[in-house]
Amino acid sequence: MDHRLRAALARGARHTSPFPQAQRDGLGARILSSAVFFAVGTGLMLHAGQMLLRELRQPRDRAGAARGTLFRPLPARIDGLGTAAAQLSADRSAAAGGDLYDVIATEHGVRVVMGDVRGHGIGATGTVAAVLGSFREAVHDEEELSCVLRRLERSLARHLRERATTGPHSDSPAAEEFVTVLLLEIRRDGETRALNCGHPWPFLLSEGHAQLLVGTEPLPPLGPFPLPAELPYADCGRLRPGEALFLHTDGVTDARDGHGRFFPLPAVLAEAVRADPISPQAVLRAVVAQLLRHTGGRPADDVAVLVLSNDRQARRAPSGARDGDTCGSAAGARPATTNPQPTNCQ
Known part of the structure; x- marks a missing residue:
């Protein structure tokens, strides 16, 4: 071209x-x-x-840190007692919830607390911290269980006064706050005493049986009213080797399914203790699994459960016989003996 x-x-x-x-x-x-x-x-x-x-992770991280501080992992055995515990919070952002428990070995015996703070969430967590902190000190200082309870009452009252001066931090005013508390003392020979301030009584577990222990009329919850001058404890007899106690908050028994039916705790416990010996971990897993299944994985209230088994080696009493007075039962067994404890507390 x-x-x-x-x-x-x-x-x-x-x-x-x-x-x-x-x-x-x-x-x-x-x-x-x-x-x-x-x-x-x-x-x-x-x-x-x-x-x-x-x-979004920060509240969960803070809740996890709070839980780790409040609920120290329980060892598998404490002074001859097998232990297993779990706590579920209805508020996903506050994993610690409003329920509390602890088990501590002292020179006076193994002392146990199970409690339930009104409401849930961050405000309830502060009350849990106050009660647990007081319990962890008082169980070593006080010889009598009644004096431990009075220490908890004073600590709670102080906490509520301080909270009232700094403004509301929960779903209920400080003046309306209360805590149900169950205190147990299990001595080396298995003798068990209880002080109950408005809390559900525990279940006594033996092979294939779950018996609700019903003692004296409970005292009022801590908070609204002062404790009476005399604090009668319930003498629950002896926890024999191979037996166990199941402690819980009302978030377990009040849990409902989609049809409004309550959680069948006695039947679930009876099924869980068919094996011999009783394993606290197995009982705990069975109850929590059935509870989550019953509620569709979303309990409406905080939940705490604690299982204590007597793993000490000793000769078992004949079947159907128990040493000493028992706390009684829903079936009408002999009621607990009550003994006033002295009031010369620290």
Whole structure:
């Protein structure tokens, strides 16, 4: 092709192209700018998403830290007693919830607390901390179980006064706060005593049997009214080797399924203790699994359960016989003997 023809065609192409040089340069710049803005925007969105995830995790992390501080892991055995415990919070952002428990070996015997603070969430967690902190000190200092209870009462009253001066921190005013408490003392020979302030009585577990222990009329919960001058404890007899106690909060017995039916705790316990010997961990797993199944995995209230088995080696009493007075039972067994404890507490 003649070089003049080629030059003419080239000039025509330049004049007839839909994208002249300047326009092509502008389009490239816009594409580059769009790519930069897209990259920057994507980075900002990812960063914002990571910040949001961290913020969402923070309440759970704080709740987990609070739980680790309040509920120290129980060893599998405490002074010859097998232990297993679990706590579930109705408020997912406050894993510690409003229920409390602890088991401590002292020179006076193994002392146990199970309690339930009105309401749940962060405010209830502060009350749990006050009661547990007082219990962990008093059980070593006080010889009498009644004096431990009075220490808990004073600690709770002090906590509520301080909370009232700093404003509300829970779903209920400090003046309406109360705590149900069950105190147990299990001595080396298995003799068991109880003080109950408005809390559910425990179940006595033996091979294939779950018997609700019903003692004297419970005292009022701590908080609304002062404790009486005399505090009679319930003498629950001896916890024999191979037997166990199941302690719980009312979040267990009050749990309902989708049809409004209550959780059948006695039947679940009876099924869980068919094996011999009784395993606290097995009983705990069975109850928690059945409870979650019953509630569809979402209990409406805080839940705490504690299983204590007597693993001490000793000769068992004949079947059907128990040493000493028992706390009684729902079937009408002999009621507990009551003994006033002295009031010369620290």
